[in-house]
Amino acid sequence: MSVPKCIFCVVLIPRRGFGRRHNYLRMSLTEKCNLRCQYCMPEEGVKLTPRAQLLTTSEILTLARLFIQEGVDKIRLTGGEPLIRPDVVDIIAELRKLEGLKTIAITTNGMSLAKLLPKLKDAGLDLINISLDSLVPAKFEFIVRRKGFHKVMEGIDKAIEMGYNPVKVNCVVMRGLNEDELLDFVALTEKKPLEVRFIEYMPFDGNKWNFKKMVSYQEMLDCIRQQWPNLELLQSGHTDTAKIYKVQGFKGQLGFITSMSDHFCGSCNRLRITADGNLKVCLFGNSEVSLRDVLRSGASEEELLQIIGAAVRRKKKQHAGMFSISQMKNRPMILIGG
Numbered sequence: 337m338s339v340p341k342c343i344f345c346v347v348l349i350p351r352r353g354f355g356r357r358h359n360y361l362r363m364s365l366t367e368k369c370n371l372r373c374q375y376c377m378p379e380e381g382v383k384l385t386p387r388a389q390l391l392t393t394s395e396i397l398t399l400a401r402l403f404i405q406e407g408v409d410k411i412r413l414t415g416g417e418p419l420i421r422p423d424v425v426d427i428i429a430e431l432r433k434l435e436g437l438k439t440i441a442i443t444t445n446g447m448s449l450a451k452l453l454p455k456l457k458d459a460g461l462d463l464i465n466i467s468l469d470s471l472v473p474a475k476f477e478f479i480v481r482r483k484g485f486h487k488v489m490e491g492i493d494k495a496i497e498m499g500y501n502p503v504k505v506n507c508v509v510m511r512g513l514n515e516d517e518l519l520d521f522v523a524l525t526e527k528k529p530l531e532v533r534f535i536e537y538m539p540f541d542g543n544k545w546n547f548k549k550m551v552s553y554q555e556m557l558d559c560i561r562q563q564w565p566n567l568e569l570l571q572s573g574h575t576d577t578a579k580i581y582k583v584q585g586f587k588g589q590l591g592f593i594t595s596m597s598d599h600f601c602g603s604c605n606r607l608r609i610t611a612d613g614n615l616k617v618c619l620f621g622n623s624e625v626s627l628r629d630v631l632r633s634g635a636s637e638e639e640l641l642q643i644i645g646a647a648v649r650r651k652k653k654q655h656a657g658m659f660s661i662s663q664m665k666n667r668p669m670i671l672i673g674g
């Protein structure tokens with residue numbers, strides 16, 4: 337049998353790759369953000385990387401090209417807040433020109449979405465996920481430590497109006513903060529074609545994660561089923577992060593991202609590049625490789641590919657379990673990008 341050309345297509349290296357094919361790259365465009373979400377970063381902020389050590393636009397595009405050449409067909413732009421990068425529209429337009437890239441997606445806090453959406457759509461943005469953790473303005477402000485609830489709602493409505501479907505809404509559920517709003521979020525899917533995704537609270541440096549604050553998938557499901565017993569499990573895609581449900585008769589649907597209580601590592605197709613240029617093969621793995629340094633050393637494409645291939649082959653079968661990852665040293669989430 338010949339060796340596969342694509343280094344990420346690790347299906348033929350079973351004991352190393354665990355049968356996973358990495359076709360989805362998450363690229364962080366910035367470490368900065370206009371919100372300060374409690375679950376994502378410490379109140380005092382994070383130590384930002386000096387500008388000269390962040391990936392330039394040209395380096396981002398070079399890496400994107402390389403990964404696409406090797407089999408990546410979906411790129412999600414994230415951050416920090418990707419929409420505060422001044423050339424985000426240009427980056428999307430350049431990515432759109434790359435043959436082989438099927439999907440360009442973004443995960444955003446929605447603060448500047450309504451304003452930027454026409455340009456983002458023109459540039460070629462395919463999919464939008466928007467974070468929203470409360471439907472109560474004062475609680476929203478408490479969780480994100482900033483004002484802006486109405487701007488985010490405006491962004492969500494604008495995305496629907498401009499034909500994005502589904503618009504995904506990410507809600508990190510935390511006990512004592514917003515778990516009492518589960519049913520209100522579900523009700524939002526009655527008339528709007530949204531996919532509301534309830535995310536189990538995950539541990540990262542500086543976010544004060546604690547098992548007791550985490551609301552599990554099963555607990556959320558039980559709560560929603562009391563109100564809507566006809567909640568139906570739909571078929572999810574093999575590599576999806578979310579388990580998808582629908583209340584019969586509702587326009588939208590629900591997703592549960594169960595990284596803690598029922599991980600989906602077996603079908604993981606994701607790689608990450610941080611804003612400072614590190615390849616991170618697992619959200620909960622702290623071994624990183626600086627692609628920025630390799631690029632800047634003048635390495636050949638082949639050398640770069642070998643380094644990336646070796647990192648991908650070191651990727652573990654699954655994360656180490658919620659208690660182990662809550663003890664490990666990792667970046668704060670804002671410096672990873674989700």
Ligand SMILES: Nc1nc2c(ncn2[C@@H]2O[C@H](COP(=O)(O)OP(=O)(O)OP(=O)(O)O)[C@@H](O)[C@H]2O)c(=O)[nH]1
Nearest residue numbers: 441443465504506535576577593595604606619674
């Ligand atoms: N454990 C784990 N969580 C992930 C992974 N990818 C995304 N998430 C989490 O899923 C939540 C939603 O992330 P998004 O940025 O919306 O991305 P996504 O779920 O991959 O989006 P889709 O492309 O729409 O499926 C965030 O809390 C992410 O941290 C992953 O590979 N592993």
Ligand SMILES: C[S@@+](CC[C@H](N)C(=O)[O-])C[C@H]1O[C@@H](n2cnc3c(N)ncnc32)[C@H](O)[C@@H]1O
Nearest residue numbers: 375376416417443444445467506538669673674
């Ligand atoms: C780090 S943010 C970056 C993109 C953008 N600023 C936003 O908020 O959508 C990406 C996603 O990670 C999620 N996230 C952040 N911290 C998390 C945590 N501790 N547990 C689960 N999800 C988290 C956010 O809710 C968001 O949907």
Ligand code: SF4
Nearest residue numbers: 369371373376416445
């Ligand atoms: S979740 Fe997104 S919006 Fe909130 S602080 Fe983190 S990067 Fe910013």
Ligand code: SF4
Nearest residue numbers: 600601604618619655
């Ligand atoms: S925890 Fe790591 S291996 Fe598991 S799904 Fe997330 S990125 Fe993939």
